[in-house]
Amino acid sequence: MIEILTTGVANSVQDLGRFGYLEAGVSRSGAMDGPALETANLLLGNRPEAAGLEIAVFPFRARFDSSTLIAVTGSDCPVSLGGRIYPSWWVQEARAGDVLELGLPRFGARAYIGFSGGISVPPVLGSASTDIKSGWGGFGGRGLRRGDRLELSPGTSVLANLPGGFGIDPAEIRPNASGGDAIRVIAGAEHPVFDPASLSAFEAAPWRVTDEANRQGYRLAGPELKLTRRLELLSHGIMPGTIQVPPSGQPIIQLAEANTCGGYPKIAHVIEADLWRLGQAPVGTELRFTVVNRHEAVEALKRQRSALARVADEAALARRDATRHRGTVGRAAE
Structure with a gap:
């Protein structure tokens, strides 16, 4: 307790x-x-x-x-x-x-x-x-x-x-966790509908995590992202990592307690291997994004899972060493 x-x-x-x-x-x-x-x-x-x-x-x-x-x-x-x-x-x-x-x-x-x-x-x-x-x-x-x-x-x-x-x-x-590496994303369904200047700014500009940030999502501040044409979308499924762009042009990243559906255009989705970086980004942090393909996203997740498997193996060895040491000390005291 x-x-x-x-x-x-x-x-x-x-x-x-x-x-x-x-x-x-x-x-x-x-x-x-x-x-x-x-x-x-x-x-x-x-x-x-x-x-x-x-x-x-x-x-x-x-x-x-x-x-x-x-x-x-x-x-x-x-x-x-x-x-x-x-x-x-x-x-x-x-x-x-x-x-x-x-x-x-x-x-x-x-x-x-x-x-x-x-x-x-x-x-x-x-x-x-x-x-x-x-x-x-x-x-x-x-x-x-x-x-x-x-x-x-x-x-x-x-x-x-x-x-x-x-x-x-x-x-x-998590190599380079404190560095300035861009957060990797894959293009969302409405990515092609954003104008070229907005697509360029999405990857080139820094995006600040505003104080409207919690477990449900982060609202970002940066250049205004614009569509090439008006879209009327029905509400559809979204997940943690989905980056939506409301009429204000300022992106919203859905996170752990994300809504399960929404109707804003989706410019991108943060890859699973990089979601932790958002969880460790306090208010005021400047984020940058880079678009990768599905293969790169899958390979990044494989590397992360392999690293966690190595941690499990190393920890198991350390626990066995601790158990063996305890047994040795106990026999010496008898």
Whole structure:
């Protein structure tokens, strides 16, 4: 069990999402930076889809009632546990009475906390994700509040004799994460209907994330994007990553709690391998886009999945080493 001491309403229980219900108007939800939460679970030996915490408001503080293992990933933020300082993307043992504190990120917007065994909440439509927009799933269908107590599923604690823990370099799964690389997109259905100047500006211009940004989507500010002709579109299916252009000419990127349908023209779609970069883009960030083809999008996703598989293998070796070390120490003490 953990008790929430300091938080914000944007902090919530999330897993990798709620799939298979878009046709019923149910958003995917899930972590804005899915690979970060998945990595936390892989480091701990959990199922990749185990529920953890998404932290978007800092500082965040929580106290542990009993010992367990935790992993903090996502943004590059200060991490302290029981007064001990740790890096992010690291596994460490939380002892009974320890307080975990996450400070303001130096880079990125969202941190993820994984717990050995995961957070135990009743699934809704097969997922533990909180759909804050709709008010269901997660912990009571809402963001976290001070005094909330969250139950953890049974896990393991094998690092008792390795207090330093272990972790990975996040560059293993996200090279150049802090660089200025453009976010990769594939052309949307209405891409050819935008005028040449707008298509050029879409890739050449910086787009600022405005303060109209949340888990549902980001509104961007930049050059006005214009169509070559008037379009009357019926509402149609959209997904996280869809970039729509309303009459204002300022793009909107649909994200984790995206609407499931809409009628604005679609200029592009962010590829799956780059969606995490939007989850780590705070208000005021300048984004750039580059159009790629389907083959490039698929290859990027394959590389990401291969990197996560390597993390799973490395973490399994580290856990085996910790177990072996514990057994060696125990025999030496007999």
